[in-house]
Amino acid sequence: MLWTITALCLLLAGLIFRQSFRRDEKADAAEDTGLAILEFGRAFPDEAIRQVIATADGRTVFLRLHDGKAGCMHAHGHHFACHLIEPGTVRVESRGNARLAIAFANDAFEGGTFTFRSEGDAAEVSLWLLGSFLPRSAGGEPRANGGAS
Structure with missing residues (x-):
């Protein structure tokens, strides 16, 4: 009987330790946007980052x-896949509260349904993705809204 109680206590302690470790891991991933900035800067050194929004699980940033463009990073374990989003290569659809379905036409980067911390974050990201495709003038330069060309 004593061995059974000891085994159950050890099992319970292991489950509690495992659950607390997972919770800490998710909090670290969600709050560490600095690593995303460094990795994206290493992949695309000529691109200046203005703002960063991570998904709720912290795996995609x-x-x-x-200059109005958008970028995306997805964590694969300890490695990151960085993607500079090109005009005409993305489709964005709302999937309910704080969720977006994003599909990349060239399949070089994995799309999917992304859940954000708030509806505001999801709306902001959708505006970035859709707003990064400014119409081009005859000279190849993006036109400013409201300006004559």
């Missing part, structure tokens, strides 16, 4: 860049 969307970046707003200085």
